[in-house]
Amino acid sequence: MKVLIAKRLALLPFVALAVATIVFFVLRIVPGNAADVLAQQATYGQKQQIIKSLGLNQSVLEQYWLFLKGFVHLNFGSSFYSGDSVAYLLGQTLPVTIELAVAAVVVMVLIGVTTGILAAAFRDTWIDSGSRLLATFFFSMPWFALGILLILLFGVKLKWLPTYGRLPATVNYQPKTNFILIDAVLEDRYDLIWPWIQHLILPALTVGLTTAGFVTRITRAAFVETMSEDFVRTARMKGMRERRVFWRHIFRNASLPIVTIVGLQFGALLGGAVISEVVFAYPGVGRLMVNAIFQRDYPVVQGAALVIAFLYILVNTLTDISYLYLDPRLRRA
C-alpha cells in the first residue's frame, strides 16, 4: 500500500511539469507580444527597453528554460504594473481561495450526499423526482447566475448577508498566515470569525450548490445499486441491525463512486470559485487572475493559472490515494 502511494506521488512532478509547460506555451500564443500591448504609445527605443527588461528578446526556448528555473525556486517574476512579486501576490490570495474551496466542498458534499441518499431511500416517490429536478436545475445554473440570484435574495431583499468582499472594511486585520481561522487562534482574534463566515456563506453556497447536483445524481445511483446487492440482503438475513447494515455495508461500498465524483468535481469547483470570486469581489486567486488578464499582466496570469492547476492536481492525487483506504481490493494492484 505504501508502495502504491509512493508511486502515485512520484507521478506528481511529471504532471506538474506538463501543466507548467502548457501554461507557459498557451500564454505565449499571443499575437505579437506583451511589450506591444504595454508600449502602445512608447517610442521605438522605449519599447526595446521594455522588451529587454521583460526578457522577451530571448528565444522562446530560452524563456521557457528561465521560466522552469524560476519555477523551481518559486520565483514567478513580478507584476508588470505594481512591481510586486507574483509569489507575494499569490501568498496574499491563495489562502482566500483555499478557504472558499474547502467551504464549497463542505456545502457540496453535505447537500449532494444527503439529497442523493434521500432520493435513493425514497426511490420513485415525489422526494426522488423532486430532488432530481432540483439537482438538474442547480447544475444547469451557471455559477454567476446563481451568485446574482443569491445576492438579490439574501443581500438586496432580505438584507441578511453582505454581498461582496471577505471582511468588512471597518475590521482591522493584519494577515499573518491569511487563513482567518488560523490567525484567529494564533492572535486571539476570535472577533474575526463571525464576519468572515458571513462573507463566506454566499460565495460558498454559489459554488457548492452548482456542483452538488452531480453529487446527488451519483450518490443516488451508487446507493440504489449497492442496496440491491446480495451481500446487503445476506447481512439483513443474518439479523444485523439496520443501522449497521447501512453504515458498514451500504455506505462504505457506495462511498467509492462518491469520492470519485467529488474529486472530479473539484475542477468544476475551482472554476466556480474563480467566477464567484469575481461576482462577490472576493479577494482570491481567481479575481487576481481575471483582473490581471484585463491589464495584460502576464506574469500574474501565469502564476495564478499555475497555482490553480496545481491545487487541482494535488486534490486529484489525494482522491486517488483515498481510494486505497476505502477499498482494500485496490491495494493489491
Add this chain to the structure above:
Amino acid sequence: MVFGLVAIFAPLLAPYGPTATVGSPLMKMGAHGHLLGTDSFGRDELSRVIYGARPLIATSLLAVVVAVVLGFAIGLVAGYFGRFVDTALMRAMDVILSFPLILLAIMIVAALGTGLLNLVVAIGVSQLPVCARLARALAARERPREYVLAARTSGFGVVRVLFREIAPNLLGPIVVQATAIVAVAAGYAAALSYLGLGIQPPTADWGYMVKEGQEFIFAAPRLALIPGILITLFVMACNFAGDDLRDLLVGDRGI
C-alpha cells in the same frame, strides 16, 4: 428550439435595435411601451434580451462542433492505430484534462484576445479530451470487427477505412455526447462573457448583460435577473434535450 427560433428571428421580434438609445436610462417595466423597461444607457431591455441570445447560442454550438470534430478525429486515430500513436495522443488529452477546464478556456481567451471565434476555440479545446476519449474507446472496440478487416483486405486506404467505414458506426454515441457538451459549452460561454472575456459591448450578450446589471442591482434588479434566468433556462433545456436524446437512442435510464 424556442431559443433557437428567437435568436434567428431576433430582428423581426425585437421592437428596437439592440444598441439604439430609445429612452431615458433605467425606465421601469412597461413604461412608454418598453415591456421590460430600459437599461442604464436607455436601451430597450426587451430588444437586448432577444438579441442577447445570439452570441451565447452561436458560441456554444460552434464550440461543440470544434470539440466533436477534432476530438472525434483524434480519438478515432488513437483507437484505430493503438500502441505508440494511442499513448501519445491520449497522454496529450490527459494533460489537458489535468486542468480545471474553465481555467484552460480562460487562459486561451487571455492569450488570443476576446471575440466570438477565440471564444469558440477556447471552449472547443477545453472539451476536446472528453470527445477524444469516447471516440477512442469506440474505435478500439470496432477495430477487430469483421467489416473493418474486410475493408482493409480490400485494399482501402487508412483514411477511407477510418472515416467511411468506422466513423458512421460511431455516430450515435457521439451525437449523444455532443448534446451533453452543448450544455457545458453554454455554461462556459456565459461565464466567460460575464467575466468580460466574450463578445465586447455594446453588442447585447446575456452574460455581459448580467455583469452590467449587477452594478444596478439595488435600483433595477431585473437587469441582472432576466438574462441570468434565461441563461439558466437555456442550459437546462440543453441538459434535458441531451438526456431525452440519450434515452431515445440508448434506451436505458442510467444515472
